[in-house]
Structures are given as C-alpha cells and as structure tokens.
Amino acid sequence: MHNKLKKIRIAIFISGRGSNMESLIKSSENKKFPALVSVIISNNELANGVQLAKNYNVPVKIFDKKKFNKSQFEVFCHKVLLNYKIEMICLAGFMQILSKNFIGKWRNRIINIHPSYLPDNKGLNAQKQALEKKASFTGCTVHFVNEEIDAGEIILQEKIKIIHRDNLQTLSNRILEKEHVIYPKALK
Numbered sequence: 664m665h666n667k668l669k670k671i672r673i674a675i676f677i678s679g680r681g682s683n684m685e686s687l688i689k690s691s692e693n694k695k696f697p698a699l700v701s702v703i704i705s706n707n708e709l710a711n712g713v714q715l716a717k718n719y720n721v722p723v724k725i726f727d728k729k730k731f732n733k734s735q736f737e738v739f740c741h742k743v744l745l746n747y748k749i750e751m752i753c754l755a756g757f758m759q760i761l762s763k764n765f766i767g768k769w770r771n772r773i774i775n776i777h778p779s780y781l782p783d784n785k786g787l788n789a790q791k792q793a794l795e796k797k798a799s800f801t802g803c804t805v806h807f808v809n810e811e812i813d814a815g816e817i818i819l820q821e822k823i824k825i826i827h828r829d830n831l832q833t834l835s836n837r838i839l840e841k842e843h844v845i846y847p848k849a850l851k
C-alpha cells in the first residue's frame with residue numbers, strides 16, 4: 664500500500680500579475696508535489712492574479728492597500744492563515760514590506776522570489792539595476808524572508824546572462840521564465 668503524501672498547506676501573497684502564483688498553483692496540482700495552494704491573499708483588488716486564481720478555483724482574500732493600512736492588513740491575513748491552517752507563505756510579486764511582528768509570527772515559514780542573483784540588486788526594479796550597472800549576469804533567487812529586505816537565507820538561485828542587446832523587457836522576460844522554474848523547485 665502507498666502512503667498518501669501529506670501536502671503542506673500554503674498561502675500565496677500577490678500584488679499584481681500573478682504569473683509566479685500560477686506556476687505554483689500548476690505545480691501543486693500534481694499529486695506528487697508536496698504543497699497545496701490553499702488560499703491567495705492580495706493587497707490589490709485590481710491585481711490580475713486575483714482573476715487568475717479564481718480561474719483555478721483557489722480561494723482569494725483581498726485586503727486592498729487603499730482600504731487597509733499595513734497593521735490591519737496583517738491582522739486580517741493572520742486570521743485567514745489560521746483559518747486555512749496555513750503552514751507556509753509564498754510571496755509572489757507581493758510589493759509590500761511585512762512588519763517585524765508579522766515576520767516573527769511566521770519565522771522560517773515565509774519565502775519570496777526576487778528577480779536578481781542575490782545579494783546583488785536587492786529592492787525595487789532589480790532588473791533595471793542590473794542593466795544600469797552593465798552587469799554581465801543577473802538572475803533570480805528564492806529565499807527565506809527575515810527582517811532585512813531580500814537578505815534571508817537563499818534556498819535556490821539561478822544565473823542569467825545579460826546580452827548586449829537586452830532591454831528591460833527582454834531581460835525581465837528571460838528572468839521570469841526562470842522564476843517559474845525555480846520557485847516550485849525551491850518550495851519542494
């Protein structure tokens with residue numbers, strides 16, 4: 664007899680397009696993948712990812728940043744996370760810095776994907792930072808979230824060469840393609 668795999672229950676936090684969210688949902692539909700996407704939380708009611716999640720029949724909770732301040736957002740989130748018995752949080756294009764208090768409650772249970780080869784190019788517009796520096800490579804990184812921005816322990820990262828005719832769009836697209844591969848791998 665085979666033991667049925669017990670999937671860990673994850674929540675994904677999004678603010679926008681949701682393509683990394685989609686890659687995690689798709690991976691988690693495989694019965695051998697050890698995680699189940701149980702709920703999506705968005706701080707932006709207009710995020711594309713909101714509709715996308717609904718298409719996959721994953722519950723979505725929206726606490727819009729225009730209506731709730733950070734501490735309200737985090738209180739509501741915490742309740743949702745407990746209700747859904749969430750064990751891990753994946754940030755996927757979630758463009759809001761979590762408070763120390765929230766990170767403390769979920770210590771070692773929050774991971775993030777960042778579009779650079781960390782520790783290079785932390786923070787916003789990582790792809791643009793790499794181009795402006797005329798770096799020869801950049802990449803993407805999945806890491807644990809701690810109180811310092813983009814500085815938690817690295818789980819998995821991948822390098823991407825920058826070629827001379829790259830612009831922001833072409834480079835971001837190439838990075839994103841790799842993101843969709845490494846995020847599910849890292850979560851696993």
Ligand code: GAR
Pocket residue numbers: 677679680681682683684712755756757776777778786787788789839842
């Ligand atoms: C991704 O490139 C992700 O790495 C980046 O935002 C994009 C979200 O796209 N995240 C950050 O820059 C976090 N600092 P998606 O909504 O299609 O997944």
